Amino acid sequence: MDPQLHPRTMAPNLIDHFYRGGDRIAALRGIEQSNPFQPEEWLAATVPRAGEGEIGLASTTDGELLRDLVAADPEAWIGPGHSLAARPSDTGVLVKLLDARQRLPVHVHPARAFALSHLDCPYGKTESWLVLDAEPGSAFHLGWSEAVDPDELDRRRDAQDSEWMLARMNRFEARRGMGVLVPAGTVHAVDAGIFVAEVQEPTDFSLLLEWSVTTSTRDESHLDLGFDTAMGAVSTSALTDIDALVRSNDLDSPASGAARLLPPTADAYFRLDRAGAGAEFDAGFAVVLALADTVLHGASGETVSAARGDVLAVPAAFGPWRTEGTEANLIVHRPGSGWPQTLGDSDVA
Structure with missing residues (x-):
């Protein structure tokens, strides 16, 4: 890549x-x-x-x-x-x-x-x-x-x-x-x-x-x-x-996998998840904020490290990716579900 x-x-x-x-x-x-x-x-x-x-x-x-x-x-x-x-x-x-x-x-x-x-x-x-x-x-x-x-x-x-x-x-x-x-x-x-x-x-x-x-x-x-x-x-x-x-969400306990942080009705506009070790995400644009040191693994074996406080822009070409790290803790921000095909849809809320 x-x-x-x-x-x-x-x-x-x-x-x-x-x-x-x-x-x-x-x-x-x-x-x-x-x-x-x-x-x-x-x-x-x-x-x-x-x-x-x-x-x-x-x-x-x-x-x-x-x-x-x-x-x-x-x-x-x-x-x-x-x-x-x-x-x-x-x-x-x-x-x-x-x-x-x-x-x-x-x-x-x-x-x-x-x-x-x-x-x-x-x-x-x-x-x-x-x-x-x-x-x-x-x-x-x-x-x-x-x-x-x-x-x-x-x-x-x-x-x-x-x-x-x-x-x-x-x-x-x-x-x-x-x-x-x-x-x-x-x-x-x-x-x-x-x-x-x-x-x-x-x-x-x-x-x-x-x-x-x-x-x-x-x-x-x-x-x-x-x-x-x-x-x-x-x-x-x-x-x-x-x-x-x-x-309500717990940002402090050890995290495993991915957990949704917003009510489901937000999904039409944006998605927000907390990612601990073993979280998996589909290919697509994402903005990642690291709350603790975390490693991102891409679909082709590439790895990228994020230290606490780092912000990463993840391109769709990175492919599906997952997280690792004994204290892995990311906040993952993504566009709404189905975007950009849904951009013309009327407001949900």
Whole structure:
């Protein structure tokens, strides 16, 4: 096999942002922050931050942009169905580490149908969180606990009434190992003190209902659509079945094989597994985060070692692969089941 088509180790890719955080990313990845406002790292990203040039694009430790590698050989990287992807460098997934040391604003991401109609993109931004660490009492705010009147929401948004919005959202404490699916269209916010691996559809679409705690203005908060149009992406219905969106997982006990970390309804958008020794994965693109030293074995006998904190981009051409190691522990992020053939499907959640 061409050595260029082995899993590639990714260089650090910290992102400057308006909110404070990033120390736990640096500790896990064995790197240093250049300032206290680097709360995100985009892992093996082939899409940039919205409106910011190439910021967010990830490079290998050899200095090559993964976007360019995938675009140069999409069949090798994402498989024979590559022509059905949204763009030549599309991997079907965006993975981040997010370490919030201050509360994130109330915001919403659009669903696929809205994004296709208004943003000329087949992807929305359904996302998920896997809690790697959480300070006691820190919580997620997800969906409305009761239906809200759209006109009242417009008024409270314009008044930047954070207290009103948060008081009407479901709140539940974050715990290490918790996997949470965040359906597109669902209002959400994240408390300070929470550190997650976030896997999502590969876009950077965010509609801010609460911009006053950010560096954005009102005019920068509605996806350049105007709020009259953008609010069509926001569900005002009650989200009552939180348990169906949350899965408890143990990230610390010895792992064997592969274990799903998100509720089954996430599979249409992305897949997230914990892999211990003896885990087996089909050929396909994957982003791997090593929580402990682990060896990846490819179908043709090739081996690649991942030390704790390493991030690997695994191409489809590596073939089916499995894991080994006495303390093997990987988080494996993959595109949705059946992707890219399912890219045109309507939203599930």
